[in-house]
Amino acid sequence: MGSWGICEQEGWRKGPWTPAEDKLLIEYISQNGEGRWSFVSKCTGLKRSGKSCRLRWVNYLRPGLKKGHLTPQEEGIIIELHALWGNKWSTIARYLPGRTDNEIKNYWRTHFKKKSKPDQIKQEKKKEIIIKQQQQQQTDDNKNIINKIPLATQLLTSIEEKNNKQEAEIVFSGIDENHHQFLPMVYQDTSSWSDNFIPLDCYLWGGLWDLGDDDPNGCSKMGAQNQDNYYSCEGEYAVDYIF
DNA sequence: AACATTCCCAACCGCGAAGCA
């Protein structure tokens, strides 16, 4: 079934929402809360499928949504997280309060994907060469860096031992051509991540997560807790601890 | 001014996961 409930029902409206439709949907949700989307049409007389109602609410009407262009900081986060997770738009969106997966997806397609054409490919290849040249050096560097991070080492070991299928691997770390410090990165299967736990590599990206105003670690808002392969951001740990 | 092209984003579609009887 493609579109929830009475999917092939005649008379579903499609296309842009009108202000009157928005009003009906907002009223419904203010009285009944989110969810049970298939009941919206029954309760309000709205000629929209549950799926359409959910989409409209989530992407446009929901309170707290930010409008307007993404900030450079948000853009940076998208780039970083996309490099890590790929097209996991909803996952990325969780770390950009007020932004929707749809918005981020659209933004990526229009601002970044088009740029990864010829010029970008050349640049990528250049980078690959540079990175390869650095890798040998970095292998040693990694050891040195990790030696400075006992906890990180522990966690890496933990991931490797307990989740050998995830094949945790340090991809690179070191210093780029502009003398910017790379953090060690760990690529792993992200499918098992839960909302409540922050993977090691996110922990390692402490600066990135420091978006908050309520917690110097920028982590508490993510509700991190202890779990086998995940680093707890509650308590005394400081993300800046790494470098 | 007129037309063509590109950009942008809201909305749709198909699929798979989750929940439940």
Added chain:
DNA sequence: TTGCTTCGCGGTTGGGAATGT
């Protein structure tokens, strides 16, 4: 366990706005 319904996600599309020729 199975089948059905609901939900959420990622990919794609359609069309208006902006820009270029």
